[in-house]
Amino acid sequence: MKFVSDLASSDLIKQARTAGLCWHIGPFVVRMRTPLRDVAREVAFLYEHFPLGSNEGFIDFDVSVRAKGPFGRWISLSVNGDVTFDWFRRHLALPLFEWALHGCIFHRSHQYFKLHSAVVEKGGQAVILPAPPGSGKSTLCAALVSRGWRLLSDEVAMIQPADGWLVPVPRPIGLKEKSIGVIRNFAPEAKLGPAWPGTPKGAVAHMQPPLESALRVQETVKPAWLVFPAYRPGASAKLASLSKARALLRAAENSFNYSILGRLGFETLARLVQECHCYEFEYSDLNEAVLQLEQLRSQPQLVAAAV
Amino acid sequence: MLRLLKDSATTATLELKQWNGVLAQAYRTGLLPRLGWQLLHDDPHSRVPDAVRASLESACTISDHVRRGVRWEVNRIEHALRRTDAQVVLLKGAAYIMADLPNGPGRLVSDVDILVPKDRLLEVEQALLEHGWESLKRHEYDDHYYRAWMHELPPLFHPGRRSIIDVHHTLLPPLGRLQLDPAALFEAARPLPGSRFYVLAPEDMILHSAAHLFQEENLSGGLRDLVDLDCLLRHFADVESDFWSRLPSRADQLGLNRTLYYTVRFLRQILHTPMPDELIAQADAWKPKWPVPQIMDRLGALAMLPSHFERHPQLVAGANSLLYVRAHWLKMPPRLLLKHLLSKLQRSWFPPQAAEA
Numbered sequence: 001m002k003f004v005s006d007l008a009s010s011d012l013i014k015q016a017r018t019a020g021l022c023w024h025i026g027p028f029v030v031r032m033r034t035p036l037r038d039v040a041r042e043v044a045f046l047y048e049h050f051p052l053g054s055n056e057g058f059i060d061f062d063v064s065v066r067a068k069g070p071f072g073r074w075i076s077l078s079v080n081g082d083v084t085f086d087w088f089r090r091h092l093a094l095p096l097f098e099w100a101l102h103g104c105i106f107h108r109s110h111q112y113f114k115l116h117s118a119v120v121e122k123g124g125q126a127v128i129l130p131a132p133p134g135s136g137k138s139t140l141c142a143a144l145v146s147r148g149w150r151l152l153s154d155e156v157a158m159i160q161p162a163d164g165w166l167v168p169v170p171r172p173i174g175l176k177e178k179s180i181g182v183i184r185n186f187a188p189e190a191k192l193g194p195a196w197p198g199t200p201k202g203a204v205a206h207m208q209p210p211l212e213s214a215l216r217v218q219e220t221v222k223p224a225w226l227v228f229p230a231y232r233p234g235a236s237a238k239l240a241s242l243s244k245a246r247a248l249l250r251a252a253e254n255s256f257n258y259s260i261l262g263r264l265g266f267e268t269l270a271r272l273v274q275e276c277h278c279y280e281f282e283y284s285d286l287n288e289a290v291l292q293l294e295q296l297r298s299q300p301q302l303v304a305a306a307v
Numbered sequence: 308m309l310r311l312l313k314d315s316a317t318t319a320t321l322e323l324k325q326w327n328g329v330l331a332q333a334y335r336t337g338l339l340p341r342l343g344w345q346l347l348h349d350d351p352h353s354r355v356p357d358a359v360r361a362s363l364e365s366a367c368t369i370s371d372h373v374r375r376g377v378r379w380e381v382n383r384i385e386h387a388l389r390r391t392d393a394q395v396v397l398l399k400g401a402a403y404i405m406a407d408l409p410n411g412p413g414r415l416v417s418d419v420d421i422l423v424p425k426d427r428l429l430e431v432e433q434a435l436l437e438h439g440w441e442s443l444k445r446h447e448y449d450d451h452y453y454r455a456w457m458h459e460l461p462p463l464f465h466p467g468r469r470s471i472i473d474v475h476h477t478l479l480p481p482l483g484r485l486q487l488d489p490a491a492l493f494e495a496a497r498p499l500p501g502s503r504f505y506v507l508a509p510e511d512m513i514l515h516s517a518a519h520l521f522q523e524e525n526l527s528g529g530l531r532d533l534v535d536l537d538c539l540l541r542h543f544a545d546v547e548s549d550f551w552s553r554l555p556s557r558a559d560q561l562g563l564n565r566t567l568y569y570t571v572r573f574l575r576q577i578l579h580t581p582m583p584d585e586l587i588a589q590a591d592a593w594k595p596k597w598p599v600p601q602i603m604d605r606l607g608a609l610a611m612l613p614s615h616f617e618r619h620p621q622l623v624a625g626a627n628s629l630l631y632v633r634a635h636w637l638k639m640p641p642r643l644l645l646k647h648l649l650s651k652l653q654r655s656w657f658p659p660q661a662a663e664a
Contacts, residue, residue: 058327062331262375
């Protein structure tokens with residue numbers, strides 16, 4: 001099997017410029033076509049551990065990034081032939097590429113039931129961390145992933161309606177503004193791409209999915225815990241038990257396609273809360289937060305007694 | 308993509324990477340769910356590769372969701388209108404779904420369109436406003452434009468469900484070049500079993516869809532409408548007696564001969580819909596003088612076919628502009644048209660403060 005990192009830089013750039021660079025992200029095949037060498041290199045860095053795909057096969061998301069305007073200072077980005085972002089400043093190419101893929105995965109692909117959440121796994125057990133944007137879940141996810149948890153996703157839990165198992169779709173973890181510095185401190189060994197200033201969400205940088213997460217991308221896993229995280233400055237890390245009914249409603253609010261799937265959405269979510277232990281989780285310090293979740297995993301009976 | 312729509316067995320001849328283009332075009336023309344339904348549920352001859360299947364199923368999931376939404380919306384409208392006995396006719400997508408017509412599954416519907424008699428219009432509007440709908444066009448001019456000149460009220464928006472109803476009193480702009488008497492439509496309308504709603508008679512349904520396609524602005528959404536027309540024609544030809552002769556006589560009666568001409572022409576050219584020679588000859592007799600048919604052929608193809616959009620986007624944009632002008636030309640007499648366009652221009656240069664009710 002060949003990986004993105006196996007391609008020499010010149011080949012990579014040439015491929016992106018001509019037929020397009022294809023790779024697999026979990027169940028999806030993505031193709032990027034761009035004549036812009038820096039964009040090709042940045043994207044290839046973030047996805048270097050992912051297996052290459054074929055231009056002869058079916059492509060789920062075909063993303064094209066082109067320069068526009070005098071001196072090519074702007075770009076336009078299209079997905080499957082439709083312009084998604086137009087006349088954006090050139091330096092935003094990478095964040096926009098990632099957001100375009102978010103859009104594809106979150107708002108299409110209804111063969112999965114999807115929650116807006118991070119998903120990590122250790123020892124064969126997975127934690128789903130649903131939370132709205134801006135709640136700090138990506139930072140928490142990056143911290144966990146830097147402490148040995150496998151990354152399934154930092155943004156979306158993809159659940160197979162047939163059996164309730166989670167399908168990994170690991171991608172670069174998007175860190176915003178202050179989180180960038182926090183994670184650099186917390187995990188100096190983590191591989192981060194450059195910080196891109198001036199996006200609508202402030203400065204954005206991306207953490208590369210670790211090698212192991214990328215290599216184990218085919219391993220589906222059963223969810224064990226549903227934990228709703230909330231960052232509260234000054235709060236000590238605390239898990240509080242959540243009733244199944246409340247957990248279901250809150251999860252539905254954090255879902256991409258609960259109503260689109262209709263009855264199947266309800267049944268999938270109901271099975272999820274039935275089979276998982278559900279908690280609310282308040283924290284401020286990342287080390288404490290990671291410890292608390294580690295304890296949840298290794299000594300669940302203690303945690304259950306405490307809440 | 309067109310070949311697939313016409314014949315599901317074509318699936319066997321496609322290479323995997325050709326599916327990329329097909330799905331992209333289908334998505335862009337709003338036909339992905341329709342294609343999904345046809346290939347996955349309707350037709351035993353189709354063979355879809357596993358890699359593609361998930362995308363088609365996802366699209367079908369969306370149209371199932373839309374169908375549920377439409378059923379519920381119609382239920383809520385019925386509830387809102389329970390105290391009036393006005394004859395309410397469902398139109399377009401909502402009608403196809405509620406009447407269980409074969410183009411219902413896979414149909415994407417953005418608003419519910421209804422037709423009510425003009426003298427019951429205010430009563431119906433009032434009932435809807437009392438049940439949570441709000442009028443969308445807030446500016447005075449737009450309101451006047453709709454009520455005085457158009458065939459429909461300003462759209463009604465329901466903030467809770469985020470849905471929209473278009474209430475029509477006739478099917479074509481009353482001041483336009485094509486005059487249509489709605490009384491005939493109401494008379495021929497058929498009740499939906501178990502409901503207070505009606506749907507248009509089959510010929511009227513075809514002619515309305517065609518009139519909407521060939522007179523309104525966005526022919527660029529037109530491929531979807533052509534697929535509707537193809538599906539409905541085949542269905543009605545099967546289940547209604549004498550349908551092929553009823554259709555042209557109804558077109559003549561309603562003054563929609565030209566519309567039927569375009570329908571027949573485009574359906575034959577683009578979707579190869581099977582039709583008897585008599586119909587073709589009859590429709591051909593109503594064609595406009597040279598060079599209009601040839602120009603419309605070209606403009607229509609540019610506006611509707613997704614491959615043109617991919618290959619020559621500027622030409623397509625040009626065609627759309629011309630068709631836009633044409634649609635306005637058909638909508639209202641020249642004097643009013645000028646006044647309307649100037650007013651629109653003025654408001655786009657000097658946007659008024661939104662009047663908050």
